[in-house]
Amino acid sequence: xxxxxxxxxxxxxxxxxxxxxxxxxxxxxxxxxxxxxxxxxxxxxxxxxxxxxxxxxxxxxxxxxxxxxxxxxxxxxxxxxxxxxxxxxxxxxxxxxxxxxxxxxxxxxxxxxxxxxxxxxxxxxxxxxxxxxxxxxxxxxxxxxxxxxxxxxxxxxxxxxxxxxxxxxxxxxxxxxxxxxxxxxxxxxxxxxxxxxxxxxxxxxxxxxxxxxxxxxxxxxxxxxxxxxxxxxxxxxxxxxxxxxxxxxxxxxxxxxxxxxxxxxxxxxxxxxxxxxxxxxxxxxxxxxxxxxxxxxxxxxxxxxxxxxxxxxxxxxxxxxxxxxxxxxxxxxxxxxxxxxxx
Numbered sequence: 001x002x003x004x005x006x007x008x009x010x011x012x013x014x015x016x017x018x019x020x021x022x023x024x025x026x027x028x029x030x031x032x033x034x035x036x037x038x039x040x041x042x043x044x045x046x047x048x049x050x051x052x053x054x055x056x057x058x059x060x061x062x063x064x065x066x067x068x069x070x071x072x073x074x075x076x077x078x079x080x081x082x083x084x085x086x087x088x089x090x091x092x093x094x095x096x097x098x099x100x101x102x103x104x105x106x107x108x109x110x111x112x113x114x115x116x117x118x119x120x121x122x123x124x125x126x127x128x129x130x131x132x133x134x135x136x137x138x139x140x141x142x143x144x145x146x147x148x149x150x151x152x153x154x155x156x157x158x159x160x161x162x163x164x165x166x167x168x169x170x171x172x173x174x175x176x177x178x179x180x181x182x183x184x185x186x187x188x189x190x191x192x193x194x195x196x197x198x199x200x201x202x203x204x205x206x207x208x209x210x211x212x213x214x215x216x217x218x219x220x221x222x223x224x225x226x227x228x229x230x231x232x233x234x235x236x237x238x239x240x241x242x243x244x245x246x247x248x249x250x251x252x253x254x255x256x257x258x259x260x261x262x263x264x265x266x267x268x269x270x271x272x273x274x275x276x277x278x279x280x281x282x283x284x285x286x287x288x289x290x291x292x293x294x295x296x297x298x299x300x301x302x303x304x305x306x307x308x309x310x311x312x313x314x315x316x317x318x319x320x321x322x323x324x325x326x327x328x329x330x331x332x333x334x335x336x337x338x339x340x341x342x343x
Contacts, residue, residue, distance in 0.1 A: 049188075112290055215228035
């Protein structure tokens, strides 16, 4: 017969085991997904009660997404529109991007303009690699640039003249992030991190119960020695970064960036090296990040200060060539190691 002094420790062990199993059963599991899309990579992390992985579903959704908005797919919806004059929507992605593009186009006085596609192609940054154009070529293409040449309703999109084309590369990754985030939310996931090509949206917390931490790249480092300039904690917000430090080429010692000024038709050249924008939606952050690279440092700072729903972290070069940063009010907890040039 067991003595009471021996029974109590056994009962205590059983109770502790039951409590541990109960806590484990309620603990969320972190699931990680990764792959390629839109000519880049994606990374997804989310907390799941049952540990369900959605790799196949995410890949299928991104395939359909690209079939709507990729200019690198000849029979995509946007490619069909670029060849024709009228296009009737078949998939649910084209119209929301048109709506957001028009809103940002108006808000930035045309600095963000997806109709730069003919110029993008002429400068060799589109699906067709072309020769570097001269001024007369640029002048001839500017007649096709201007989002006011595009009109749309809930069923179709049209252009005012043949030759007008759309390029959503400045917002497609951001909108893709939003689409994946919405899909996860519809499947009961409230804590997630979604990143496509550096554009990010976060909801809730990570598996440690803390805000998601994202690095912002140093634009001055070579591609084979990438480094982080800053680290930001992100929760229930999106961020996107635009810069001319990766996608460019050099001719006769002059760098030509992929960001085209819709007004001049030429690649942008200014002291702003990268613009990271924070907003509720990643498509919004993505669009404004591109617009800021076009309008430059001072106008970008002024825009951020006048628009409370937009925040920014700008990296630029001062008159002496020294790297400087500008951080707006509500970016949150951002860490910039060994930096004396923040404002």
